[in-house]
Amino acid sequence: MPTARFLPAPALRLILFVCLCLTAACATRGPATESATAPAPTAAASSASANAAAPVPAELPLLLVSIDGFRTDYLDRGKTPRLAALAAGGVRADALRPSFPSLTFPNHYTLVTGLYPDHHGIVHNRIEGDGENDRFVYNDASTTADARWWGGEPIWVGAERQGLRSATMFWPGSDTAIAGVRPSYWKPFDRNVTPEQRVDTVLGWLDLPPDQRPRFLTLYFEHVDRAGHDHGPSSPEVNNALTEVDAALGRLLDGLAARGLGNAINLLVVSDHGLTAASSTRVVVVDDIVNLKRVRAVNYGVVAGFAPEPGQQAYAYKTLVKRHDHMRCWRRTQMPARFHYGSNPRIPPIVCLADPGWIIARSDWVKEHPHDSPRGEHGYDNDLPEMRALFVASGPSFRHGARVPEFDNVDVYPLLAHLLHIRPAPNDGNPKTMRGILRDGG
Ligand code: AMP
Ligand code: ZN
Ligand code: ZN
Secondary structure (H helix, E strand, O other): OOHHHOOOOOOOOHHHHHHHHHHHHHHOOOHHHHHHHOOOOOHHHHHOOOOOOOOOOOOOOEEEEEEOOOOHHHHHOOOOHHHHHHHHHOEEEOOEEOOOOOOHHHHHHHHHHOOOHHHHOOOOOEEEOOOOOOEEEOOOHHHHOOHHHOOOOOHHHHHHHOOOOEEEEOOOOOOOOEOOEOOOEEOOOOOOOOHHHHHHHHHHHHOOOOOOOOOEEEEEEOHHHHHHHHHOOOOHHHHHHHHHHHHHHHHHHHHHHHOOOOOOOEEEEEOOOOOEEEEOOOEEEHHHOOOOOOEEEEEOEOEEEEEEOOOOHHHHHHHHOOEEOOEEEEEHHHOOHHHOOOOOOOOOOEEEEEOOOOEEEOHHHHHHOOOOOEEEEOOOOOOOHHHOEOEEEEOOOEOOOEEEOOEEHHHHHHHHHHHHOOOOOOOOOOHHHHHHOEOOOO
């Protein structure tokens, strides 16, 4: 089940208010103050220049395409011939490892900031803030429009600030003025805009006169993820969605070729996470484990968060923080280091993670979903092979016909900054990764 279908949590408590004030200060930081207030990015990444690899021709546009929920092995199903041809002529990574949690908003924002969710502040698709009604709900534009949620500096903000135009045909965060800056061209998310219309909008932006033409563009498709949730990763519906999105990519590639841009644009095609088979009968029923009057559920799903009510800390930690059947819970501050998750006070004090194929829900949700229907889920441990995402690069700046080992999605941002010739903001990425991707890169 997409997290959107879970019930909202009840009112906020003072204890979180104090913590989240701190987070808000962190989230609103601009690039100038970032190093002073942000949880520290890795030293290697923040100090490295973007010049780890060979020079990139100056004026090439860069188009970042996301196919939400495209598991890396979908590329081998024979349903995406245009994407496969792009990969064969360019660079394909064995996989792109998502950041934890392997959810849509945290990972899309990681891709464009190079920061782990713990550091950029979009720690979940649904977050509680510091007031009674202070919530971030990923598919409620009235909440995501508040720039306070979005920390770090997304690549389009860096581009605009450094004199380059950007254009976003959907991307989480792109319809919010982050640090007061929006892309020159952007669209509010609307799933009714067809894949073809999205492609034509991007092509239209590339047709603008040189002084108005964007150098950095995004293009986003949710169709594969949606079919995966509703029918599972092995379903004909996912294959149909792959075919549909590949046709849109074909339209894009043909449109670029018709404009003489076939070999004069750098393309990255990525995804945010993969998907694994789940079912509405593989549910960890949380109110069978803990008294929800003593412990408040902040969110449910594959990754669920809990906050003890006042005076209930000992009960909450004793009852929840351990391995359960099909679920593991930690205190926020004691999560495994490899998750890079837990320092941000927006993360609830207790984090529970479902085992692959399972979800965490309440008994009333279970009553409403009694049937064993095949479905798909993500959000799980980002080390799981099924959570692995897509990375394909094609264009004059990239190697031809190269296959590279998997790498972390925080490493995409330094590559974007390098390709745009802009100064990267402090980030968690490893700029050495791009050496294996760029032509003559190392
Ligand atoms: P998830 O629940 O993590 O699978 O999120 C995927 C869903 O997020 C997609 O099916 C879209 O409906 C939604 N989505 C993607 N991008 C945006 C956006 N920029 N604004 C609002 N919703 C979005
Ligand atoms: Zn997603
Ligand atoms: Zn999804």
